[in-house]
Amino acid sequence: MSPRKSVAEARRTRERIVERGVAIASVEGLEGLTIGRLATDLGMSKAGILGHFGTKEALQLAALDEASAVFQRVVWQPAAHETPGLPRLRAVCEAWITYLEREREIFPGGCLFTTASVEFDARGGRVRDAVARLYRLWRHRLVGELRLAVTAGDLPPGTDPEQVAYELVGLYLALNQAIQLFADPLAPDRTRRALDRLLTRA
Amino acid sequence: MSPRKSVAEARRTRERIVERGVAIASVEGLEGLTIGRLATDLGMSKAGILGHFGTKEALQLAALDEASAVFQRVVWQPAAHETPGLPRLRAVCEAWITYLEREREIFPGGCLFTTASVEFDARGGRVRDAVARLYRLWRHRLVGELRLAVTAGDLPPGTDPEQVAYELVGLYLALNQAIQLFADPLAPDRTRRALDRLLTRA
DNA sequence: TTAGCTTCCGACCGATCGGTTGCTATATTC
DNA sequence: GAATATAGCAACCGATCGGTCGGAAGCTAA
Numbered sequence: 271m272s273p274r275k276s277v278a279e280a281r282r283t284r285e286r287i288v289e290r291g292v293a294i295a296s297v298e299g300l301e302g303l304t305i306g307r308l309a310t311d312l313g314m315s316k317a318g319i320l321g322h323f324g325t326k327e328a329l330q331l332a333a334l335d336e337a338s339a340v341f342q343r344v345v346w347q348p349a350a351h352e353t354p355g356l357p358r359l360r361a362v363c364e365a366w367i368t369y370l371e372r373e374r375e376i377f378p379g380g381c382l383f384t385t386a387s388v389e390f391d392a393r394g395g396r397v398r399d400a401v402a403r404l405y406r407l408w409r410h411r412l413v414g415e416l417r418l419a420v421t422a423g424d425l426p427p428g429t430d431p432e433q434v435a436y437e438l439v440g441l442y443l444a445l446n447q448a449i450q451l452f453a454d455p456l457a458p459d460r461t462r463r464a465l466d467r468l469l470t471r472a
Numbered sequence: 473m474s475p476r477k478s479v480a481e482a483r484r485t486r487e488r489i490v491e492r493g494v495a496i497a498s499v500e501g502l503e504g505l506t507i508g509r510l511a512t513d514l515g516m517s518k519a520g521i522l523g524h525f526g527t528k529e530a531l532q533l534a535a536l537d538e539a540s541a542v543f544q545r546v547v548w549q550p551a552a553h554e555t556p557g558l559p560r561l562r563a564v565c566e567a568w569i570t571y572l573e574r575e576r577e578i579f580p581g582g583c584l585f586t587t588a589s590v591e592f593d594a595r596g597g598r599v600r601d602a603v604a605r606l607y608r609l610w611r612h613r614l615v616g617e618l619r620l621a622v623t624a625g626d627l628p629p630g631t632d633p634e635q636v637a638y639e640l641v642g643l644y645l646a647l648n649q650a651i652q653l654f655a656d657p658l659a660p661d662r663t664r665r666a667l668d669r670l671l672t673r674a
Numbered sequence: 675t676t677a678g679c680t681t682c683c684g685a686c687c688g689a690t691c692g693g694t695t696g697c698t699a700t701a702t703t704c
Numbered sequence: 705g706a707a708t709a710t711a712g713c714a715a716c717c718g719a720t721c722g723g724t725c726g727g728a729a730g731c732t733a734a
Contacts, residue, residue, distance in 0.1 A: 280711060297594040301504065305692065317694080318712040326692060379594030388590040391652035392499040392581030402653055436662045440646030444638060447645065450593035451604055460638045481731095482681060507722065519724080520682045528722060 284322045286312060289376075291333045292340075297379030299389045300330045300397060330397050337382040338404050344369045346411070356424035356469065359415045363438070363465055367458050370445050380450040383408075384443060409435050425469070437468060486524045488514060491578075493535045494542075499581030501591045502532045502599060532599050539584040540606050546571045548613070558626035558671065561617045565640070565667055569660050572647050582652040585610075586645060611637050627671070639670060 290311055295303040305326060309316045323329040349361035370381060379385065387405060390398040416431035425434075441464050448457035492513055497505040507528060511518045525531040551563035572583060581587065589607060592600040618633035627636075643666050650659035 283711080299501070299503075299591060301501075304690080306690065315713045316692085317714080320693070321711065324693095385590055387649060387653055388587055389501060391649065398653075405653065433662055433665060436646055436650070436659070437643070437666050439649070440642035440644075440666075441639070442642075443645035443649065444642030447589060447593065447641070448638070451589055451600075451607065457638070460635055463635060464639050464642075485681085506720080508720065517683045518722085519684080522723070523681065 287319055287322060287329075288332050288336045291329060292336050292376060292382060293378055295330070295333050295379075296377040296382045296385060300333065300382075300386050301389065303330065303333065305329075327396060331400055333382070334386060334397070334400050334404065337377075337386075338407075340373070340376055341369070341381075341383070341408065344373060354418050355415065355422040356419040359412075359419055360465075360469065362412075362415065363469070364462075366442060367445065367461055370442065370449055371458055380446050381442075384446045409439065412438060419469075434468060438465075441465065441468075485516075489516075489521055489524060489531075490534050490538045493531060494538050494578060494584060495580055497532070497535050497581075498579040498584045498587060502535065502584075502588050503591065505532065505535065507531075529598060533602055535584070536588065536599070536602050536606065539579075539588075540609075542575070542578055543571070543585070543610065546575060556620050557617065557624040558621040561614075561621055562667075562671065564614075564617070565671070566664075568644060569647065569663055572644065572651055573660055582648050583644075586648045611641065614640060621671075636670060640667075643667065643670075 287308065291303055291308055294307060294311070298307075303326075305316045305319050308314075309319050312319070319329075320326075323332060345362060345365045348365055349358050352358035352361045373381075383401070383404065386397070386401045390401050412435040413431045416425070416429070416434050419425045420427065420429050420431065441461055445457050445461045448454040448460075489510065493505055493510060496509060496513070500509075505528075507518045507521050510516075511521050514521070521531075522528075525534060547564060547567045550567055551560050554560035554563045575583075585603070585606065588599070588603045592603050614637040615633045618627070618631070618636050621627045622629065622631050622633065643663055647659050647663045650656040650662075
């Protein structure tokens with residue numbers, strides 16, 4: 271019925287698929303993201319969806335890439351102009367809280383990274399590798415910023431950036447759970463309190 | 473072919489199903505726990521499996537209950553004889569680390585609670601409710617132990633038990649991820665270091 | 675000994691899964 | 705304007721999903 275669209279329209283279609291796919295996957299998981307569900311939601315045929323990616327795995331990887339782009343745009347980019355080190359780090363942490371609290375339109379089921387990391391942590395395959403790679407990438411940025419904060423003297427000289435990054439990730443896993451599973455309105459402030467204890471001159 | 477077993481054998485069969493179900497679910501998630509897979513693994517028919525539970529949902533709930541019993545047995549019970557308050561809490565925390573590190577036979581894919589909580593945190597239904605209830609139950613125990621530690625003077629008087637429990641959960645979410653996704657051998661010690669900072673007289 | 679209860683099986687159900695194929699209709703290229 | 709490339713569709717594939725049903729076989733209570 272609906273035949274070929276212009277290349278621009280086709281790209282737009284692909285974007286719509288990925289956007290919707292990210293939303294579904296944040297709720298149902300990357301395995302629960304099915305071609306049929308996506309087709310129904312978008313009023314397309316399954317073949318029309320799959321034509322853009324080839325396989326479900328490629329679609330899952332595209333959803334992960336999109337989630338990474340959103341994370342960059344919402345959490346890191348707004349803090350880019352801050353002075354490197356602790357000030358920028360604190361801006362990132364605050365944006366991270368807001369991201370988990372408010373990005374319900376993009377991630378109605380919470381941060382896709384969290385969902386995907388737990389879903390695939392015990393399996394093999396390209397999706398698992400991509401999840402691990404992205405997690406490493408973002409933690410690497412965190413560690414870099416922490417190192418700057420230490421050399422600038424904004425954190426005690428003995429501080430281990432890897433250790434602090436580890437604890438930061440834990441705080442955000444807890445925040446995601448508190449928001450999604452318990453709808454706990456106190457969780458953001460709990461996170462801020464923990465951050466204050468973690469990111470002070472000592 | 474294989475007809476009725478004695479009631480004792482039938483109970484044993486049910487236990488085998490739940491045990492295997494917990495192992496599968498820890499890797500594939502509670503949705504990825506399928507009747508067919510379970511039947512193949514145990515050399516049974518699907519009807520034979522389902523006869524013990526009625527529905528898949530009931531099977532999922534049984535797996536959650538079993539996971540809770542394991543947690544009780546491995547993490548809390550060994551610490552039961554310790555003196556209430558901080559000593560018992562530290563024993564629990566140490567057992568918790570060992571539990572995430574070593575319980576690969578029971579949970580080859582990591583703590584089932586973690587998997588299930590992320591898998592169902594954005595959905596409705598009985599399974600989600602059960603996950604939330606169990607999480608609340610264990611956190612409640614944690615808070616109770618923390619309260620004892622505070623009144624005993626083993627933690628600073630201003631300590632907020634809910635806050636500390638929140639951060640403890642975050643640490644264990646991070647540990648589960650570090651072990652399962654990154655196979656990071658340093659993670660247990662990182663957790664211990666964070667615990668020391670979190671559970672000292674000030 | 676017998677009657678009934680229960681466990682488990684084999685066969686089957688409709689629905690859905692990921693994916694393939696052949697095609698139409700148009701956008702693009704020459 | 706003709707040739708080509710391609711987005712998207714309808715129909716279909718084998719496999720698997722959760723679940724049902726009738727019966728076989730043996731434990732258990734009478």
